[in-house]
Amino acid sequence: MNKLKVIILAAGEGKRMKSKLPKVLHKVGGKTMVEHVIDTANSAGADDICVVIGHGADEVREALEGKNVSLAVQSERLGTGYAVMQAGDFIEDGADILVLYGDTPLITAETINKLLEFHRGENNSISIISAMVDDPTGYGHIIRDKDGSFLRNVEHKDASDEEKLVKEINTGIYCFTGESLKKGLSLLKNDNVQGEYYLPDTLEIILKDGGRVNAMVAESAEEFAGVNSRAQLAEAEAVMRKRINRMYMDNGVTMIDPERTYIEAGAVIGIDTVLLPGVVIEGNTIIGEDCVVGPDSRLTNVKLGNSVKFQYSTAIDSSVGDNSKVGPYAYIRPNCTIGKNVKIGDFVEVKNSGVGDGTKVSHLTYIGDTDAGERINFGCGTVTVNYDGKKKFRTTIGSDVFIGCNTNLVAPVSVGDGSYIAAGSTITDDIPQNCLAIARERQITKKGWTKK
Numbered sequence: 461m462n463k464l465k466v467i468i469l470a471a472g473e474g475k476r477m478k479s480k481l482p483k484v485l486h487k488v489g490g491k492t493m494v495e496h497v498i499d500t501a502n503s504a505g506a507d508d509i510c511v512v513i514g515h516g517a518d519e520v521r522e523a524l525e526g527k528n529v530s531l532a533v534q535s536e537r538l539g540t541g542y543a544v545m546q547a548g549d550f551i552e553d554g555a556d557i558l559v560l561y562g563d564t565p566l567i568t569a570e571t572i573n574k575l576l577e578f579h580r581g582e583n584n585s586i587s588i589i590s591a592m593v594d595d596p597t598g599y600g601h602i603i604r605d606k607d608g609s610f611l612r613n614v615e616h617k618d619a620s621d622e623e624k625l626v627k628e629i630n631t632g633i634y635c636f637t638g639e640s641l642k643k644g645l646s647l648l649k650n651d652n653v654q655g656e657y658y659l660p661d662t663l664e665i666i667l668k669d670g671g672r673v674n675a676m677v678a679e680s681a682e683e684f685a686g687v688n689s690r691a692q693l694a695e696a697e698a699v700m701r702k703r704i705n706r707m708y709m710d711n712g713v714t715m716i717d718p719e720r721t722y723i724e725a726g727a728v729i730g731i732d733t734v735l736l737p738g739v740v741i742e743g744n745t746i747i748g749e750d751c752v753v754g755p756d757s758r759l760t761n762v763k764l765g766n767s768v769k770f771q772y773s774t775a776i777d778s779s780v781g782d783n784s785k786v787g788p789y790a791y792i793r794p795n796c797t798i799g800k801n802v803k804i805g806d807f808v809e810v811k812n813s814g815v816g817d818g819t820k821v822s823h824l825t826y827i828g829d830t831d832a833g834e835r836i837n838f839g840c841g842t843v844t845v846n847y848d849g850k851k852k853f854r855t856t857i858g859s860d861v862f863i864g865c866n867t868n869l870v871a872p873v874s875v876g877d878g879s880y881i882a883a884g885s886t887i888t889d890d891i892p893q894n895c896l897a898i899a900r901e902r903q904i905t906k907k908g909w910t911k912k
């Protein structure tokens with residue numbers, strides 16, 4: 461089989477986005493549009509990928525570091541044909557050259573493979589994907605002869621009134637043989653309304669040169685929607701969300717309301733887990749089986765074990781073990797390791813801390829920079845006082861400790877296994893194992909004080 465080389469055009473400015481960010485770096489489903497296209501090209505079996513960059517080239521180059529792609533720089537915006545010319549050295553005889561767009565993130569590997577099959581099966585010089593749309597304004601129209609054979613593409617701005625009515629449009633996705641692309645580009649002219657070198661003009665050039673050119677009509681136009689504005693970005697996001705959610709549901713995840721469930725494609729979610737409305741799952745999040753997540757929760761780079769209940773809460777860069785319960789209204793900040801059978805209840809914040817198996821932190825508590833053992837009971841209103849205004853210090857709490865309500869643990873401080881702390885204590889000294897520590901004023905009760 462011929463080598464598959466992919467050129468991705470990503471030099472456009474995207475004026476209508478009204479953004480400081482180059483258009484192709486806007487994200488859909490948590491991933492930049494250009495990365496979607498690169499990843500799709502790879503899953504379709506690309507041997508080499510070249511991305512043509514221009515507007516915001518430095519930022520795009522930086523964003524693509526680590527991706528195995530070569531870059532070509534287009535400094536003058538003279539049209540799609542001119543953009544492909546900038547990747548001239550990349551075009552190879554004997555290879556199939558696929559052209560994709562950095563702002564068309566919904567294209568699938570399945571469709572690319574269909575195009576390749578069509579292209580190779582028909583032995584074409586150039587194959588394009590066309591689609592039927594209700595409103596062809598702005599697109600290139602596909603002009604066919606009386607018998608339905610492909611003749612040429614005409615851009616909307618250059619089309620006659622009659623041609624403007626043609627609803628079969630050019631999706632802008634093509635497969636060329638290396639030879640036909642080189643030849644087509646070498647003969648391109650810019651004698652059109654926009655004074656640009658139009659890539660689709662190569663179709664007519666190669667056809668007239670005796671090559672085989674044909675259009676494969678796509679079943680729907682959805683995959684080819686380019687993103688030019690924030691509104692179109694939101695539309696692409698909705699399509700991507702539907703696809704991602706469908707994939708998770710097909711793999712055994714229940715969603716009460718898929719339209720209100722937001723998952724970035726990198727997540728792994730076990731079977732029989734239920735996602736309630738308002739769940740946002742970001743980054744490399746891994747969720748076990750039989751969990752219930754939501755409503756209204758956010759997990760960013762979080763690992764949840766099996767059978768975890770996580771409601772109305774946020775967790776970032778942390779893990780929670782099997783059978784634990786989090787929320788409502790808990791906040792697990794980065795670098796926390798929460799064990800199994802743990803309860804992190806309402807209005808509890810945990811940061812940069814470990815919490816051992818079976819520990820209960822039921823309500824209104826702050827645990828920061830702490831190593832907490834197993835089966836601890838944190839009374840309501842416990843605070844680890846980890847900051848003296850200049851530096852942060854750690855608190856260490858052994859296992860089977862009972863901490864009375866409204867306790868302050870002033871770090872650095874440690875509490876030994878099996879110890880008890882009386883409610884209302886402010887602990888400043890280390891507590892050995894199996895002690896009772898009381899650190900508060902004795903109560904004075906003045907009899908008859910009110911009447912006096």
Ligand code: UD1
Pocket residue numbers: 469470471472473512514534536537538539540541542543561562563598599600601613615629630631632657658659660686
């Ligand atoms: C293009 C096609 C049109 C097709 C439509 C499908 C041409 C002349 N027309 O039109 O037939 O129906 O796509 O969406 O090709 N780009 C560069 N450098 C350039 C110009 C464009 O990198 O100098 C990139 C853009 O960033 C964009 C893509 O190429 O990602 C398409 O360019 P755009 O200007 O949107 O072409 P259309 O006018 O939409």
Ligand code: MG
Pocket residue numbers: 686
């Ligand atoms: Mg466009």
